[in-house]
Amino acid sequence: xxxxQIGYSKLGNSDNPKWASAIYVxxxxxxxxxxxxxxxxxxxxxxxxxxxxxxxxxDFLVVGTVTGMTFHPRKFSSAALKVYRFMPDGTxxxxxxxxxxxxxxxxCAAIDGRLLVGVGSSIQIYExxxxxxxxxxxxx
Numbered sequence: 001x002x003x004x005q006i007g008y009s010k011l012g013n014s015d016n017p018k019w020a021s022a023i024y025v026x027x028x029x030x031x032x033x034x035x036x037x038x039x040x041x042x043x044x045x046x047x048x049x050x051x052x053x054x055x056x057x058x059d060f061l062v063v064g065t066v067t068g069m070t071f072h073p074r075k076f077s078s079a080a081l082k083v084y085r086f087m088p089d090g091t092x093x094x095x096x097x098x099x100x101x102x103x104x105x106x107x108c109a110a111i112d113g114r115l116l117v118g119v120g121s122s123i124q125i126y127e128x129x130x131x132x133x134x135x136x137x138x139x140x
Contacts, residue, residue, distance in 0.1 A: 017070050019043035023063065025090055034090035042067050046107045046117075052128040053113025059086045060095075060128070062115060064104025079103055081117065081126070081133055098126075098133040 021044035025035040046064035061084040068077030079100050084092040102120030109115060114136060115126040122140040126133040 017068055019067070019069065021065070023047075023061070023084075023092070025086075025092055027090070035092060037084070037092060037094075039063075039065060043069050046104050048107040048109060048115075050107075050109040050115055051113060052109075052115070054128060060084065061086065061092055062107050064107055064117070066103050069103070076103060079119075081107075081115075083128065083133065096132050100124075 019042060021039040021042055023037040023039065023044070024033050026033055042065040044063050044065055048062050050060045050062050051058070052060060063082045063084070064079070065082060066076045066079045069075070079102060080097045081100060081104055082097045083095045085095055086092055100117075100119055102122075104117050104119050106118035107115065111125060115128070115133065117124045117126060122138055124135055124139075125137040127136050128134075
């Protein structure tokens with residue numbers, strides 16, 4: 001594959017790991033890319049399309065990201081939940097990024113229009129606000 005299709009390789013070591021991810025929005029009928037968002041130096045580990053109860057009729061894309069992650073030993077520099085809004089033309093715009101304390105391993109919309117996230121060994125429930133996600137409940 002060419003670098004136009006998969007991007008340039010990002011080499012790193014265990015002291016300074018390098019990651020790069022991208023979000024592609026595609027037209028399902030043609031298979032063509034409508035919009036691409038690069039996540040430089042971040043590893044996208046989880047993703048979900050969510051409908052929040054306070055924003056009826058709108059779809060949001062929530063992406064769990066990690067920077068500086070190594071698998072053995074498992075460590076990371078920072079983690080975040082990034083919220084994107086789908087626009088009418090098919091593109092996505094980032095609303096905000098909320099820092100969290102551990103790796104967001106799983107994301108789903110399950111409880112009354114709230115965001116359910118598996119963060120490390122706990123489960124957290126978030127609500128959408130204008131500036132960031134609000135942690136509503138946590139079960140460790």
